[in-house]
Amino acid sequence: MQAQDIHQLAQAVDSHYNHLRSLQTDFTEIYRGDGPERVESGTLWLKKPRKMRWEYRSPKEKLFISDGQAVWFYLPAERQLRKTTLKKLDDLRSPLAFLLGKTKLENELRGLSKVVDQSPLSPDNTLLRGVPQGIVPQSMAGQANEVQLEITPSDQIVRIVLMEPDGATTEFRFAGWKENLELSDSRFQFTPPPGVETVEGELGP
Secondary structure, X not given: OOHHHHHHHHHHXXXXXXXXXXXXXXXXXXXXXXXXXXXXXXXXXXXXXXXXXXXXXXXXXXXXXXXXXXXXXXXXHHOEXXXXXXXXXXXXXXXXXXXXXXXXXXXXXXXXXXXXXXXXXXXXXXXXXXEEOOOOOHHHOOOXXXXXXXXXXXXXXXXXXXXXXXXXXXXXEEEEEEEOOOOOHHHHOOOOOOOOEEEEOOOOO
């Protein structure tokens, strides 16, 4: 794959997402590092500008919501709610909030190239790798030293892999994209249930 082809593919992905107002997709999050592999899954909603709702259902319920400014992370089983701001958010999920609107892949990932030593999930897809910058918060720059994106022939991102210097990887797989749904802003708001204490500051793991 020539540099020109990669440039054109990156521009096609930019164009696809920058024209969307909203997205809904099923996601699977796979963490591989020390200890057993961790797999979680649920549904993700994104809406311009920078609104997101991650609704984890398996293996336990969790909610991760941003209204574009504030971010809430709620664990119902532990009746624990943490709150921070999107600006301070140090989290691997945050780059996805920027998919809609003003993404420019070649600015976000330096040295974009085709991955040739691994196969994409589907042979029709293209796997790209690059070094994260831009969307990834400064405090997190040391956490992910390579990002891989799997892109379909229709310019959709179906997999994102974040690789950390110590060899750990966090992988997001997406399926069943639904684009430009009518999503109410209330989906991206969170009101704590009675009796739940809100902790301001770091979100933790």
